[in-house]
Amino acid sequence: MQPRFTNTVVSTAHYFIASVVAGFAVLPITYLLWRAFSNGLSETINTLWRPRTFELFINTWWLILTVSTATMVLGVATAWVITNLTIPGKRLWIILVALPLAIPSFVASYAWLSAFPTVFGFWPLATVLTLCGMPFVTVPTIAAFAKADYAPAEVALTLGKSRLHVFRTLVLPQILPAASAGSLIVVLYVLSDFGAPSMMRYETLTVGVYSQLIGGAGHARAASLALLLTFSAALIIFAEQQLRRFNPQSATGAYRYQQKTARGAVGAGLVLLILLFSASVVAPLGALLKAMLGNERFATDWAKISEGAWSSLYLGIGAATIATLAGLSLAYLTARVKTWFSSLLETTTFVGNALPGVVLALAMVTLTLRLLPAIYQTTLSLLIAYVILFIPKSVGAARASFAQLPIQVEETARTLGDSKLAVWFKLSLPNALPGIAAGWLLVMTSVMKELPVTLMLRPTGTVTLATELWNASSINAYGAAAPIGVVLVALGVVPTLLLAASVKRVLPEQENLGAVERTENA
Amino acid sequence: MQIRKLVTFATAGIMALGLAACGSSAPAQKAAEKPADSKAEHHGHKKPEINKEETLVVYSGRNEKLVGPLLEEFTKETGIKVDVRYAGTPELAAQLVEEGEKTPAHVFLSQDAGALGLVSGKGLFSHMPHELAEKVDAKYSSKDHSWVGLTGRARVIAYDSQSLKAEEVPADIWELTDSKWKGQIGIAPGNASFQSFVTALRVAEGEEKAEEWLKKIIANEPQKFAKNGEILEAVNNGGVKLGLINHYYWARSEKDPKTLRAQLKFGKPGTPGALINVTGVGILKKAEANGNAYAFVEFLLSEKGQKYFVEKTFEYPLVAGIGEPANVPPLSELGGADIDLAKLDSLEETVKLLTKVGLL
Numbered sequence: 001m002q003p004r005f006t007n008t009v010v011s012t013a014h015y016f017i018a019s020v021v022a023g024f025a026v027l028p029i030t031y032l033l034w035r036a037f038s039n040g041l042s043e044t045i046n047t048l049w050r051p052r053t054f055e056l057f058i059n060t061w062w063l064i065l066t067v068s069t070a071t072m073v074l075g076v077a078t079a080w081v082i083t084n085l086t087i088p089g090k091r092l093w094i095i096l097v098a099l100p101l102a103i104p105s106f107v108a109s110y111a112w113l114s115a116f117p118t119v120f121g122f123w124p125l126a127t128v129l130t131l132c133g134m135p136f137v138t139v140p141t142i143a144a145f146a147k148a149d150y151a152p153a154e155v156a157l158t159l160g161k162s163r164l165h166v167f168r169t170l171v172l173p174q175i176l177p178a179a180s181a182g183s184l185i186v187v188l189y190v191l192s193d194f195g196a197p198s199m200m201r202y203e204t205l206t207v208g209v210y211s212q213l214i215g216g217a218g219h220a221r222a223a224s225l226a227l228l229l230t231f232s233a234a235l236i237i238f239a240e241q242q243l244r245r246f247n248p249q250s251a252t253g254a255y256r257y258q259q260k261t262a263r264g265a266v267g268a269g270l271v272l273l274i275l276l277f278s279a280s281v282v283a284p285l286g287a288l289l290k291a292m293l294g295n296e297r298f299a300t301d302w303a304k305i306s307e308g309a310w311s312s313l314y315l316g317i318g319a320a321t322i323a324t325l326a327g328l329s330l331a332y333l334t335a336r337v338k339t340w341f342s343s344l345l346e347t348t349t350f351v352g353n354a355l356p357g358v359v360l361a362l363a364m365v366t367l368t369l370r371l372l373p374a375i376y377q378t379t380l381s382l383l384i385a386y387v388i389l390f391i392p393k394s395v396g397a398a399r400a401s402f403a404q405l406p407i408q409v410e411e412t413a414r415t416l417g418d419s420k421l422a423v424w425f426k427l428s429l430p431n432a433l434p435g436i437a438a439g440w441l442l443v444m445t446s447v448m449k450e451l452p453v454t455l456m457l458r459p460t461g462t463v464t465l466a467t468e469l470w471n472a473s474s475i476n477a478y479g480a481a482a483p484i485g486v487v488l489v490a491l492g493v494v495p496t497l498l499l500a501a502s503v504k505r506v507l508p509e510q511e512n513l514g515a516v517e518r519t520e521n522a
Numbered sequence: 523m524q525i526r527k528l529v530t531f532a533t534a535g536i537m538a539l540g541l542a543a544c545g546s547s548a549p550a551q552k553a554a555e556k557p558a559d560s561k562a563e564h565h566g567h568k569k570p571e572i573n574k575e576e577t578l579v580v581y582s583g584r585n586e587k588l589v590g591p592l593l594e595e596f597t598k599e600t601g602i603k604v605d606v607r608y609a610g611t612p613e614l615a616a617q618l619v620e621e622g623e624k625t626p627a628h629v630f631l632s633q634d635a636g637a638l639g640l641v642s643g644k645g646l647f648s649h650m651p652h653e654l655a656e657k658v659d660a661k662y663s664s665k666d667h668s669w670v671g672l673t674g675r676a677r678v679i680a681y682d683s684q685s686l687k688a689e690e691v692p693a694d695i696w697e698l699t700d701s702k703w704k705g706q707i708g709i710a711p712g713n714a715s716f717q718s719f720v721t722a723l724r725v726a727e728g729e730e731k732a733e734e735w736l737k738k739i740i741a742n743e744p745q746k747f748a749k750n751g752e753i754l755e756a757v758n759n760g761g762v763k764l765g766l767i768n769h770y771y772w773a774r775s776e777k778d779p780k781t782l783r784a785q786l787k788f789g790k791p792g793t794p795g796a797l798i799n800v801t802g803v804g805i806l807k808k809a810e811a812n813g814n815a816y817a818f819v820e821f822l823l824s825e826k827g828q829k830y831f832v833e834k835t836f837e838y839p840l841v842a843g844i845g846e847p848a849n850v851p852p853l854s855e856l857g858g859a860d861i862d863l864a865k866l867d868s869l870e871e872t873v874k875l876l877t878k879v880g881l882l
Contacts, residue, residue, distance in 0.1 A: 474751070
């Protein structure tokens with residue numbers, strides 16, 4: 001199916017909302033541009049055109065190429081194992097596979113370094129970031145598998161094609177939009193992350209930005225380096241858009257696949273899941289708990305922790321809901337229409353996600369004070385900042401989900417008399433629910449562990465789990481941080497429940513399972 | 523389509539608004555005026571009244587677990603409620619600069635002199651009352667009386683006691699350039715206290731010597747960390763043999779410091795390696811006549827406040843006659859580098875130098 005270059009299903013309301021959202025999302029970039037050139041053009045060029053900057057640039061690109069490939073492969077594999085094999089406890093695994101999202105990257109790095117103190121640098125960092133970033137691919141891909149159409153695959157199998165060939169040509173292309181959207185989010189996450197690269201002593205552009213900023217006088221230099229990050233992000237976003245041009249859509253509706261029951265495959269899949277879960281969730285929590293055993297100085301403040309848990313929860317739910325709702329129009333627009341305008345909207349919305357948190361935080365401070373000083377350091381400004389920061393995560397997942405429904409279905413609905421908006425509400429939206437729920441999950445967990453923006457914009461006295469964790473870890477009181485980490489992961493279960501509910505389709509009913517086994521044994 | 527054109531212009535309009543907001547110059551950021559005019563008023567002025575109805579807003583770069591109890595003690599003693607914003611010192615300094623005159627903060631409690639110098643340089647501090655500033659030796663506070671030092675932190679070398687004996691560890695920073703330490707040294711070039719140390723080196727031995735030292739250290743392939751705490755962790759784990767940090771990280775570790783694998787070597791007195799860095803506090807312009815802010819600084823400089831720092835955060839008190847923290851040598855024995863600490867405000871040049879040699 002060729003992508004549409006004229007618009008047949010997207011209502012003008014979507015254009016309007018998407019433009020407004022993109023306009024807000026681009027505000028931090030305008031701040032960045034202003035800051036970067038505030039010392040003059042020659043100073044900016046001096047900062048960018050030197051060996052050290054090249055070194056940081058190359059380091060960053062090696063990292064994102066490695067991590068994006070690894071997360072893509074492992075993420076798709078994990079999603080496939082959960083949806084296509086009859087492993088026990090599927091509902092549980094859907095929750096467990098999303099839990100690494102609740103673990104900040106510096107906690108995962110700490111876990112690695114406390115286990116292997118002399119092993120640091122590129123490969124350990126890539127490993128840690130892959131484990132942390134994998135759910136960004138896994139979660140939307142599970143949603144995509146839930147909606148994938150297996151009818152052509154079944155037919156091809158009966159015609160004698162090998163399983164691998166069938167998977168590669170008929171199933172994989174259907175979930176690739178979701179997987180590549182997830183991969184894009186991973187890349188942006190790696191670009192903006194500071195905690196893990198700094199602890200692993202591998203210098204990326206973001207580490208460079210922070211170093212300049214901490215000097216206090218290097219705002220313009222920091223902003224110039226951040227511009228390089230933005231540029232890298234724009235390149236990748238553009239590449240991903242080009243890749244997406246040729247993704248086919250399925251012709252028929254969803255058809256449930258008979259899931260594999262071969263014991264060898266199920267066993268291998270289970271082992272993979274357990275290994276990944278141990279490495280990405282059990283190990284970091286274990287390291288913190290181990291530190292807790294040696295903690296003699298700092299008592300655990302349970303009152304603060306529960307206050308923080310409550311704040312994290314309502315801030316997370318609030319921001320995730322607003323971000324998801326605000327991003328729906330943009331997601332739908334970019335799924336259906338592929339013109340320069342939709343490309344531009346998407347790029348401007350996504351590119352801010354590559355910025356280090358501290359740069360965005362300073363941008364939001366300036367912008368809030370200039371545009372709406374009355375809401376400075378209130379919960380509202382914090383929520384707005386979270387939405388601007390995390391909307392790409394929900395847009396990416398939702399977009400892939402919208403794209404899975406063939407456009408012909410919507411067009412047919414239109415010929416039957418409904419307006420574009422009515423079709424959207426009645427047809428596209430309900431069908432895309434798994435992807436939207438996936439996006440909601442991604443935003444909520446990101447908000448719960450977000451730090452720099454929270455520290456600068458929160459109402460004075462507001463405490464979140466992330467700020468409490470930072471309090472403890474910044475004086476190396478990792479033992480005191482342990483209970484906070486545990487509560488953070490426990491809270492991370494909450495958003496996964498919505499996703500698990502929306503992908504019930506892939507979970508087999510007990511009767512069907514029995515029927516398959518009987519047929520196989522006959 | 524007409525509506526889509528409208529929509530495009532609307533978006534462009536929002537972007538333009540954003541650019542305009544950023545482009546318009548903020549008077550607070552361009553002015554670098556020192557609070558010189560108020561100097562005359564403050565000699566021999568009366569202590570401003572405290573106001574129990576008003577909440578004092580403090581921006582604290584110091585960790586909540588460390589100074590939280592002290593601030594609660596202040597509220598108990600004076601009845602003034604305190605609203606504290608905890609964040610990293612450089613981030614708070616950056617935030618104060620961005621906020622300018624619209625800041626809600628009354629007082630800035632900082633972890634290092636560099637950040638205070640940055641905020642002071644933008645003209646955001648008010649003049650520190652004379653009777654408060656004179657409680658501390660002049661060399662530990664700013665020359666223009668915009669901020670006052672509270673406690674001292676000594677630069678030290680943390681070493682792996684399992685593989686090195688105390689005598690083998692260099693006391694002079696120039697010994698670190700020896701090639702036998704290749705790959706064995708941990709530094710935190712992005713960290714404020716390292717940058718203060720490099721500034722001290724520049725001031726004490728001159729620009730060329732400082733650049734030479736930096737280049738020789740880079741040739742020795744140091745491991746670069748983001749924070750001092752991470753350096754201490756690494757020395758404790760055996761990841762690195764020597765680390766350039768501040769003394770108190772060790773002294774207030776979760777475990778008993780004497781049992782740690784990492785032990786401290788203090789620098790040779792009189793050299794930049796023995797630099798005493800300061801934490802300090804400044805009162806912001808809008809709180810110039812604010813009695814609560816005055817009472818706050820007074821409390822921090824009082825015997826109670828200083829004793830708290832000695833016992834709980836293991837830092838050196840800068841007010842005379844208070845004593846010193848456990849497990850470390852007294853301040854008098856250290857004889858920190860012979861440098862006017864106020865000169866350490868000039869961080870910009872240091873950052874430029876570090877950028878030039880490629881450490882930043």
